[in-house]
Amino acid sequence: MRFALIGQPNCGKSTVFNQVAGYKSETGNFSGTSLAYIESKVRVLSEIVDLVDLPGTYSLSGSNPAEREVLHYLTYHSVDVIINVLDSSQLTAGLSLTLELMTLGKPIIVALNMLDEAARLGMRIDGEQLQDILGVNVLPMIASRGRGIRAVFTTAMMAAREDSPPKRKKYEDKIENAIEKIAGELIGEKTQIESEYLAIKLLEGNALLLERLYEEIAELSPVVESAQKAILESEGQPTVWVLNAEHHKMAAQISNDVVTQGKRRVSRRDSLDNILLDPIWGYISLGVILWVFFQVVYGVGSLIEGPLLELFDNLALELASKIGVGTFFAEAVTGIIQGIAGGVAIVLPYLLPFLLGLGFLEDVGYLPRLAFLVDALMNRLGLHGKAIVPFILGYGCNVPAVMSTRLLESKRDRFLAATLATLVPCAARLSIVFGLVAFYLGPQLALGIYLFNLLVIALTGRLLSSLLPEGTPGLIVEIPVYRLPTWRTVMHKAWFRIREFIVDAWPLLILGSLILAVFDRFDLTSIVNSFVRPVTWVLGLPSAVGVPLIFGIFRKELSLIMLRQALGVYDFSEALTAVQMITFTVFAVFYIPCLATLAALRRELGKRNMFIIALLTVIIALIAALLARAGAMLIY
Amino acid sequence: MQLSNVENGKSVRILYFHGGIWLEDKLRQLGLLPGSSARKLRQAPWGGPIMVEVDGRTIAIGKGIASKIYVEEERRECDSR
Numbered sequence: 001m002r003f004a005l006i007g008q009p010n011c012g013k014s015t016v017f018n019q020v021a022g023y024k025s026e027t028g029n030f031s032g033t034s035l036a037y038i039e040s041k042v043r044v045l046s047e048i049v050d051l052v053d054l055p056g057t058y059s060l061s062g063s064n065p066a067e068r069e070v071l072h073y074l075t076y077h078s079v080d081v082i083i084n085v086l087d088s089s090q091l092t093a094g095l096s097l098t099l100e101l102m103t104l105g106k107p108i109i110v111a112l113n114m115l116d117e118a119a120r121l122g123m124r125i126d127g128e129q130l131q132d133i134l135g136v137n138v139l140p141m142i143a144s145r146g147r148g149i150r151a152v153f154t155t156a157m158m159a160a161r162e163d164s165p166p167k168r169k170k171y172e173d174k175i176e177n178a179i180e181k182i183a184g185e186l187i188g189e190k191t192q193i194e195s196e197y198l199a200i201k202l203l204e205g206n207a208l209l210l211e212r213l214y215e216e217i218a219e220l221s222p223v224v225e226s227a228q229k230a231i232l233e234s235e236g237q238p239t240v241w242v243l244n245a246e247h248h249k250m251a252a253q254i255s256n257d258v259v260t261q262g263k264r265r266v267s268r269r270d271s272l273d274n275i276l277l278d279p280i281w282g283y284i285s286l287g288v289i290l291w292v293f294f295q296v297v298y299g300v301g302s303l304i305e306g307p308l309l310e311l312f313d314n315l316a317l318e319l320a321s322k323i324g325v326g327t328f329f330a331e332a333v334t335g336i337i338q339g340i341a342g343g344v345a346i347v348l349p350y351l352l353p354f355l356l357g358l359g360f361l362e363d364v365g366y367l368p369r370l371a372f373l374v375d376a377l378m379n380r381l382g383l384h385g386k387a388i389v390p391f392i393l394g395y396g397c398n399v400p401a402v403m404s405t406r407l408l409e410s411k412r413d414r415f416l417a418a419t420l421a422t423l424v425p426c427a428a429r430l431s432i433v434f435g436l437v438a439f440y441l442g443p444q445l446a447l448g449i450y451l452f453n454l455l456v457i458a459l460t461g462r463l464l465s466s467l468l469p470e471g472t473p474g475l476i477v478e479i480p481v482y483r484l485p486t487w488r489t490v491m492h493k494a495w496f497r498i499r500e501f502i503v504d505a506w507p508l509l510i511l512g513s514l515i516l517a518v519f520d521r522f523d524l525t526s527i528v529n530s531f532v533r534p535v536t537w538v539l540g541l542p543s544a545v546g547v548p549l550i551f552g553i554f555r556k557e558l559s560l561i562m563l564r565q566a567l568g569v570y571d572f573s574e575a576l577t578a579v580q581m582i583t584f585t586v587f588a589v590f591y592i593p594c595l596a597t598l599a600a601l602r603r604e605l606g607k608r609n610m611f612i613i614a615l616l617t618v619i620i621a622l623i624a625a626l627l628a629r630a631g632a633m634l635i636y
Numbered sequence: 637m638q639l640s641n642v643e644n645g646k647s648v649r650i651l652y653f654h655g656g657i658w659l660e661d662k663l664r665q666l667g668l669l670p671g672s673s674a675r676k677l678r679q680a681p682w683g684g685p686i687m688v689e690v691d692g693r694t695i696a697i698g699k700g701i702a703s704k705i706y707v708e709e710e711r712r713e714c715d716s717r
Binding site: 058090093121241244279373478481 | 658660662663664665666669670671672678680681682683685687691692694696697698700701
């Protein structure tokens with residue numbers, strides 16, 4: 001037995017799934033959080049059923065990946081009952097999907113979610129009347145507080161056992177005639193309901209389905225085409241849009257019938273936008289929110305990092321002395337432990353608070369608003385507002401930053417955003433800026449490097465977007481109402497993302513540290529240094545910095561740690577001039593992203609784009625470092 | 637008139653779109669279809685996106701897209717809210 005959860009983005013579907021399935025689905029207040037479907041086993045009325053959480057979708061006829069996923073799933077998997085979750089405060093919008101789902105010929109029940117939200121807007125929904133009009137079971141639910149979920153699942157089970165699909169609502173005569181004609185061709189092969197459903201999808205022009213059915217029934221093609229043409233001629237637009245408008249019209253009529261609009265209670269949450277999205281206060285509060293966000297993240301991070309690394313250092317020392325100091329095996333073990341420590345030192349102190357904070361901002365509903373505020377700015381970089389997320393994430397760690405480019409619609413935007421996000425100095429590179437420039441040359445100069453970094457990112461964005469053929473598709477995003485997130489969903493989501501980091505990036509960190517140990521053992525440093533010499537020579541740096549730079553690719557913070565070893569000094573000012581420090585830092589901030597980020601780039605954009613981006617960063621780093629060198633020579 | 641030129645607080649009726657299929661598809665799904673009415677809530681400064689309310693749903697639309705949406709001002713007969 002299989003139940004499918006379907007609903008529009010932000011309707012609370014994933015919250016329902018998490019309540020019953022033990023937190024395996026990612027929820028978010030930003031549409032399109034769950035792109036692939038997630039399944040879990042659930043016990044309902046002493047029977048075990050598969051519950052699948054399909055991506056949020058506004059309709060079944062659209063062309064975006066989430067919609068195709070849902071339609072494909074519903075067409076080719078056996079689903080015994082559809083649980084259609086609706087955001088009651090947006091009844092009309094939700095019902096148009098419900099009407100579409102009713103054409104599928106599968107048992108369906110409607111869960112009216114977020115009734116509390118609707119009540120706040122002064123909406124009173126007559127559930128019984130809605131049930132009568134639709135001819136399907138309608139149940140009230142407040143998923144975030146766990147109310148009504150059990151009843152929904154029990155009713156769903158009964159509907160599945162009964163297996164009596166609802167009657168779909170009739171369209172205008174013209175369309176019904178067309179459906180009838182096409183269904184007539186199918187009826188020998190399929191059941192009545194199925195033929196009608198297929199007829200509707202064929203009319204809409206579902207390419208995949210067309211191809212498959214044409215093979216089975218050859219004479220279908222002319223019938224479908226002439227029907228489509230007739231509708232196009234009489235309505236002046238393709239059938240997809242005619243049906244979409246029909247669903248919308250019916251939905252509006254139904255919600256007009258069942259909703260009594262009372263007085264809208266103006267809550268503090270309503271007026272919050274008047275401040276947070278204000279042309280002046282909006283940006284001030286944005287600054288404050290991000291400032292607090294980074295303060296908390298880095299505050300928590302640096303608090304934990306020190307003791308944590310000490311712990312691992314002691315462990316490595318102890319193990320090495322047990323195995324025998326100086327043996328290759330001991331050094332390899334130490335290398336592996338350092339790799340593990342490197343991962344832990346990124347994950348626990350920085351990534352975890354970062355993702356928790358971001359998850360919180362996401363679930364509260366601030367991220368779409370942030371996208372609204374910065375859209376004009378991002379347009380200058382050739383991107384749109386949503387691309388701000390990878391940038392913010394980048395300051396913590398580039399890996400989740402690259403992963404988050406998924407939420408952008410076009411391939412071009414994903415490439416551009418990922419390239420720019422890898423130029424954002426992450427927490428590890430922050431340690432280089434702090435340890436070298438801020439410590440020896442003063443915090444103002446460190447800030448200067450940050451501003452210079454922003455400038456380079458902006459210029460790169462402009463340059464790249466003028467080279468890429470198309471423009472950004474532009475921002476279209478739903479702004480959800482503010483919601484108080486539950487800590488469990490925020491925690492779970494952070495875990496979901498950290499798991500990706502652990503699987504993708506951590507093994508590479510460990511491997512990198514192991515290779516490092518081998519290099520150290522067999523004294524390959526001079527080979528590396530001469531290999532990198534062209535770069536270090538151009539930048540006017542001592543050749544010994546070659547090794548730290550190369551190993552910075554494994555883990556960025558290694559650049560600083562190994563610099564001490566490579567130069568053979570404790571105080572950097574003994575071996576490097578101020579100009580050299582600045583040049584080195586600027587180069588280290590921009591050049592080749594770390595292995596873990598490269599792995600993420602490969603996964604999101606493919607191997608070719610990964611190499612292109614890596615090459616780009618080297619070019620950018622060289623130019624930026626030379627500029628910084630020239631600038632620094634003027635000062636010193 | 638284009639949606640990008642509507643004043644804050646004004647209600648409009650959507651007439652047609654002047655963009656690709658992708659755009660039209662996406663707008664329709666969010667309930668912005670010809671004939672539906674929308675109220676412009678606010679606009680971000682420096683040519684930023686505009687925010688409209690359609691069927692109780694709030695949507696932010698970039699300026700470029702908003703200039704491809706053609707609307708007419710709605711006569712305010714019965715303003716319930």
